[in-house]
Amino acid sequence: MKGKKKGGWTRRDFVKTAAVGTGVMAAGISFPAVITRAGTKDPIRIGCLMDITGALYTFGIWGERSTRAAVDRINAQGGINGRPIKLFVEDSATNVQTALRKLRKLIMEDRCDFILGPCNSGIAISAAPQVESMDTIFFSWGTSAAITGKKGNRYIFRGINNVRHGTIALGKVALKHVGKRYYCLGADYEWGRSLIAEFRKVIDAEGGEFKGEEFSPVGTEDFLPYLNKINPKEVDILVAGYFTADLLKLARQASEKGLIKHMEIIGGAMPTGLTVEDLGPAAEHIWFTAYGLRRIANIPEAYRPFNKVYRDAIGLDDEGRSIKDGKMAAVSYSWAAWEHVFWVKRGIEKSGWRSKDDNEKFMKALEGMSVEASVEFPQGPKTMRAQDHQVFTDQYVTKIEGGKFVVKGVVKAEDLMYEPEVDYTKQKI
Amino acid sequence: MFDLILSQMINGFVWGWILALIAIGLTLIFGQLEIVNVAHGALYTIGAVGAYYCSTYLGHWGWAVPLSPLFLALLGLIIYLTTIRFSLGKEVIVTVIITYGLLFILEQGTLLIYGGVPRMIPNPIPYSIPFIGGRYPVYRIFCAAFSAAVIVALMVFLKKTRYGLWIRATRQDYETALNMGIPVQRVYAFVFCLGSALAGLGGVLAAPISSVTFNMGNNIIIDAFIVVIMAGFGSIIGTVVASLIIAMIIGVSAAFVNPVLAKVIGMAVMAAVLFVRPEGLFGEV
Structure with missing residues (x-):
């Protein structure tokens, strides 16, 4: 054949082989990725x-x-x-x-x-x-x-x-009904401190008078050492940054100390999982911010x-209780x-x-x-x-009246707006 | 400020008696069996849970005062026969590991049966008295008095009864007691049951003050160990004295600093006592 050297590769053979080989290699490297992205049935x-x-x-x-x-x-x-x-x-x-x-x-x-x-x-x-x-x-x-x-x-x-929405809602609904002199007690971890910090901004903007703050470890048994520091003659609101067990204990012990006669408790979190009876005599003196409502009748x-x-x-049933137990x-x-x-x-x-x-x-x-x-x-x-x-989203403020949770106010999402601290959209991935 | 110091000190004194009751169970078990019972807090919790069930299903918390300690004594017997007696004579670290495993079993068992939701028990004495510009719950005063009465009764039992004599003799010299015909194994089992019952009784008393949760013992056990170490393992009087001292120091300190920092001060006092007397306030050298 014209142009073919006897026993060796022509330049054309080399180029063809190299091109095919490179193509095979490239397909091989990307093959798993192609399979992954094309696996529409993969869970x-x-x-x-x-x-x-x-x-x-x-x-x-x-x-x-x-x-x-x-x-x-x-x-x-x-x-x-x-x-x-x-x-x-x-x-x-x-x-x-x-x-x-x-x-x-x-x-x-x-x-x-x-x-x-x-x-x-x-x-x-x-x-x-x-x-x-x-x-x-x-x-x-x-x-x-x-x-x-x-x-x-x-x-x-x-x-x-988040707690910022919750405290804004409490500020708009609850503060109309209570005084302005406040003392803060909160759980000594991220959420409790965040709640107290946000609430202080809200109440200070409404002319609140700060009387002191303390933070207790989660699981504190005895709140009296903290409550003893509150002068009931000088405080109208006890801001309680607690949930579940700690909120129960605080409410009970504040009631036993007679503080409830003089002040209202503004609780940070709906006492999730708890009943009105659990809260004891302090139940009807606590204002809650609610991210959702337990009773379907309130929704x-x-x-x-x-x-x-x-x-x-x-x-779950309409009252927010487990149907099973x-x-x-x-x-x-x-x-x-x-x-x-x-x-x-x-x-x-x-x-x-x-x-x-x-x-x-x-x-x-x-x-x-x-x-x-x-x-x-x-x-x-x-x-x-x-x-x-x-x-x-909309935020609710609730209170216990007549043994049941009632909605005292709803603050619409557009009224909860605040300036973002960050702009994640500028963060490169 | 004086009012605040006084109210914190008295609250510390009251709480100190309740803590002493819980810590005495711990010190009895270590003093007699040389077992560091890390599961003691779980027994306290079970006592409190028993108080909840008595309050809810039998109508009054008062049923728990005899029933919870009885149940804990029985549970203590089962634990002793199946686990503790095999660790007698072993190194302390082995007993810590074994009782740590027990702690998990008891705590998770409580979680399974009782659940994770904290619950309150109605205050059996829902009155408070005027006290230094505020009010103080009568129930806490009752708890302190009741704890003191139980501790006195325990000391009378140890001093005046045959079983009390056996317990003191076995603690003093195990081999001689055995040779004298004292049923040492039975004494050990009895002490473990007694310690468990005391922990449970502490839980019953604490339940109406606090809320009842499946892991509430985790907080109290640390305080109990501090008291027992400071008192000297095995000393009942030492435990009472140490408990009151620590509780009042923490109480008074809480008037000036955050109560958490006040606990640190309490531990610093414990460290100082141990520096001067490594065997504890009433421990034997």
């Missing part, structure tokens, strides 16, 4: 990290149930973009060290794509740098303001109002059908755990997310997203603010 792996034991046990149990119920509902309807959700559940034991260890396991061993975190501000803040370094999006329903502030980052989303009528579906899914559930918070699953769903559907390579697209999809009240968002309509990934 979406979601980690559920909850305080199933420990001080925040009540929140954790109901958070886990809510998450599972939401996942089951989505899977029964065909998954997200045709992909089922595979749920991995771990118990943080209401302990930060344990939570971080479990978080690493969920991300590195279980290869979770998203993490739905607990109602625990300390854990959320500790997890923030970890999830950022491990490129994993994290949803928190802890309510310390800092989670979606300077201690958070673009990987953190929060689907519930705006338009949202009730959606809320009923949620309650049926996790086994009659115990009071953490329903004023746990709806956030249900809704977080649907935030993930909405983000994936809008962005076309397929793997962590699309995390930034997911973030952009959620930033600024508004949702209407629905089965997926039974607590009510809300908007995920772009700059700080903080949801804004």
Whole structure:
């Protein structure tokens, strides 16, 4: 053949072989990635990290149930973009060290794509740098303001109002009915300190007169050493940054000391999981800020059908009690755990997310997203603010009257606005 | 300021008697069996849970005063026969590990049965008396008086009864007691049951003051250990004295600083006592 050297390669042979070889190599290197991104049936792996034991046990149990119920509902309807959700559940034991260890396991061993975190501000803040370094999006329903502030980052989303909203609402509704001289007692951890700090801003803006503050460790048995420092003649409001057991003890001991005759308690958190009877004689002297309502009768009528579906899914009655054992559930918070699953769903559907390579697209999809009240968002309509990934929704103020929780005021989301401390949209991924 | 100091000191004195009752159980068990019972706080918790159930299902907290300690004594017997007696004579660290495991079992068992939601018991004496410009709950005064009465009764028991004699003899010299025909194993079991019952009684008394949670013992056990170390292991009088001193120092300090820092001051006092007397205030060298 003309041009062919006897026994050797021509330049043309070499170029052809090299081109084919390079093409094969390139396909081989990208082959797994192509398979991954094209695997539309691969499950979406979601980690559920909850305080199933420990001080925040009540929140954790109901958070886990809510998450599972939401996942089951989505899977029964065909998954997200045709992909089922595979749920991995771990118990943080209401302990930060344990939570971080479990978080690493969920991300590195279980290869979770998203993490739905607990109602625990300390854990959320500790997890923030970890999830950022491990490129994993994290949803928190802890309510310390800092989670979606300077201690958070673009990987953190929060689907519930925070203490800032709660204290603004208390300021607008409760302060009209009580005096202005206040003393603060709070749990000595992130949430308690955040609540007290936010409330001081609110009441000082209304002309409040600060009389002192103390912080006690979570689990304090005897509050008398703290209460002894309050002069009932000089204080109208006791701001109590406590939840569950500590709130009970404080209310009881303040009542025994006779303080309730002289002042009202402005409590930071709806006493989730507790009954009116648990609170004792102080019950009707406490103002609560509520992120959700335990009694369906108090919920705006338009949202009730959606809320009923949620309650049926996790086994709650109209009063917020477990149908199985009659115990009071953490329903004023746990709806956030249900809704977080649907935030993930909405983000994936809008962005076309397929793997962590699309995390930034997911973030952009959620930033600024508004949702209407629905089965997926039974607590009510809300908007995920772009700059700080903080949801804004209506906030309630409740009080116990005649042995039942009644809603004393609703502050609309647009009246809870505050300037964002950060702008996560500028953070590079 | 004087009013504040006085009210904190008296509150400390009252709380000190309740703490003494709990700590005495601990010191009896160590003094007799040389077991550091880390699960003591869990026994206290079970006593408080018993108080909740008596209050809820039997109609009054008062039923818990005899029933909870009885239940704890029985539970203590089961624990002794199945676990503790096999650790007798072993190194202290071994007993700590064993009782730590017991703590997990008891705490998680309580969580399983009682649940994680804290509950309150109605105050059995819902009155308070005028006290230094404010009011003071009568129930706490009752608790202090009742604790003191139980401790006195315990001391009379140890001094005046045959079983009390056996307990003191066994503690003094195990082998001689055995050779004298004292049923040493039975004495050990009895002491463990007694210590458990005292912890439970402490829980019953504390339940209406605090709230009843499945892990409430975790806080009190640290205070109890501080008292026992400062008193000297095995000394009942020392435990009472140390408990009152520590509780009042913490109480008075809380008038000036945050109560958490006041506890640090209390521990500093303990450290100072141990520096001067390493065996504790009433411990034997």
